[in-house]
Amino acid sequence: MGKPTGFLEYPRQGNPAEAPKERVRHFCEFHPGLGREERRRQGARCMECGVPFCQSGAVLNGMVSGCPLHNLVPEWNDLVYTGNFGHALQRLLKTNNFPEFTGRVxxxxxxxxxxxxxxxxxxxxxxxxxxxxxxxxxKGLIQPHPPKVHTGKRVAVVGSGPSGLACAAQLGGRGHAVTVFERADRPGGLLMYGIPNMKLEKRIVERRVALMAAEGIVFRTGVDVGRDLSAQDLLKDYDAVVLCCGAAEARDLKVPGREGGDVYFAVDFLKATTKSLLDSDLKDGQYVSAKGKNVVIIGGGDTGNDCVGTSIRHGCKSVVQLEMMPKAPDRRAETNPWPEWPRVCKTDYGQEEAIALFGADPRIYQTTVTEILRDEKGALTGVRTVKLTGDLKPVEGSEQTLKCELLLIAAGFLGPQDYVPAAFGVERTPRTCVQTAAGRYATSVPRVFTAGDMHRGQSLVVWAIQEGRAAAREVDEFLMGYTNLE
Structure with missing residues (x-):
């Protein structure tokens, strides 16, 4: 697999990145790809491993090691090295419906x-x-391939995020008539409105959706199942329903001063910016602007980082990102050996940009907000914070006040919003996700299935694709009595 001595001869060369002070002037992707010859050298670095952990998806010490989709990594790395990109494409698509998404995010x-x-x-x-x-x-190798045989079975997929799209693609390819229902005005779910344009340009999502539509999958946007369309109507019209609605119930902040303006959930902040960007290149003003404001973001994860990058592109005056947990080590600890997922500190693109523009990392660790401060007119003026111990207890005397005119809550999600599970009457887990048997996707309601974050809780795009594919296999077996889906 690859060149036997490639890892010794060629250094790792990642895609270059536009300089932070340049890329913050736009909302486009900023990692141009390598040329084909350099890409071949990077493929040559793949070792001839006896056990390729990269594709294992094994759970080690509570964390997944390797790809949950079991992508055939050594195979297509070798094909890249030999210049056989067409065959590499076949091996890649065998396990992953959307490499253009996972390859970015x-x-x-x-x-x-x-x-x-x-x-x-x-x-x-x-x-x-x-x-x-x-x-x-x-090179035009990606073309629509409508199924040659139709089964006569109808499937409704509720939600067009990565799990819904993967499930629809698999079932549509099998020959089932699939309709995807999306409450937003554009398909894509998390991919369209949850991930900023500079990480995943929306033309990439639209390109894939257009391909799926050309293959016969029907997309109905602006339809909020459970409100605009009843569960009973769906079950009457379709042989199976797959709920892929995500985990959009954001974790709130319950402190004095929470009620009032200029406090937003991160997902609403990011969605409004992307929608305005797509609708009018931000000219309609239909988004929450951080321009000229001191921004405080509660949450140190990927979504918090996306808020940092977006706020900077708006033209914020300053940005601070609060994290309750201690800073992770810069290198693997001895208790976190390879091939476990490395629990190390990562400085992402938004933080890089804040460092370049403001001269300091925006993250403040082991800190949380205890009060939101407002003036006599109710306008947001600041937040009061406190330091936390390793077990998240307040440190007496560590209180501090930060200037803040825009507060963004990126503290994660609690699970799916209640109204869709309630409309279908499915059972819930203690974490409020939709209940199924272990390793299965059928809910407690006949003909109703689930996949993605709605099923497993907030997770990664690669896991959503894996869940969508696995749910499709189970739905296909239910409909046909057997399945040949992978």
Missing amino acids: CPALCEAACTCGLHGDPVTVKENELGIIEDAWE
Whole structure:
């Protein structure tokens, strides 16, 4: 797999990045791809592993090591090295419906488990994947393939995020008539409105949706199932229903001063910016602007980082990101050996941009907000914070006041919003997700299935795709008595 001595001869070379002070002037992607010859050298770095952990998806010490989709990583790395990009595409699409999404936004569990990374730099697996699929789009190799045989079965997929799209693609390819219902004005769910344009340009989502529509999948946007359309009507018209509505119930902040303006959930802030960007290039003003404001973001994860990058592009005066947990180590601890997922500090694009513009990392660790401060007119003026111990207890005397005119809550999600599960009468887990038997996707209601974050809780795009594919297999077996889906 790859060149036997490639990892010794060629250094790791990632896709270049536009300089922070330049890229904050726009909302476009800023990682141009490598040329084909350099991409071949990166494929050559793949070692001939006896056990390729990169594709294992195994759980080690409570964390997944390697790709949950079991992508055939060594195979297509070797094909990249030999210049056989067309065959590499076939092997890539065998396990992953949407490499153009994971190649952009996945945290690359595969690379964390790469044997090359044990004593050196891992193979650029994620970027090789993206190089394969984008090369195929550019050369016209991605064409619609409508099913040649139709089963006569009808399936409704509720939600057009990554799990819903993956489930629909698999079932549509099998020959079932699939309709995807989306409450927003554009298909894509999390991919369209939850991930900023600079991480995943929306033309990439629209390109894939258009391909699926050409293959016969029907998209109905602006339809809020459970409100605009009843569960009973869906079950009357379709042989099976798959709920893929995500985990959109945001975790709130319950402190004095919470009621009032200029406090927003991160998902609403990001969605409004993307929608205004797509509708009018931000000219309609229909978004929450951070321009000229001191912004405080509660939450140190990926969504918080996206809020940092978006606020900077708006032209914020300053930005601070509060994290309750201690700072992770810069290198693996001895208790966190390869090939476990590395619990190390990662400085993402938004934080890089804040450092470049404001001269300091925006993150403040082991800190939380205890009060939201307002003036006599109710306008937001600041937040009062307190430091926390390692077990999240307040440190007496550590109170501090931060200036703030815009507060964004990026503290994660509690599970799916209640009204869809309630409309279908499905059972819920203690974490409010939709209940199924372990390793299964059928709910407690006949003919109703579930997948994605609604099923497993807030997770990664790669897991959503895996869930959508697995749910499709179960639905297909239910409808046909057997399945040949992978």
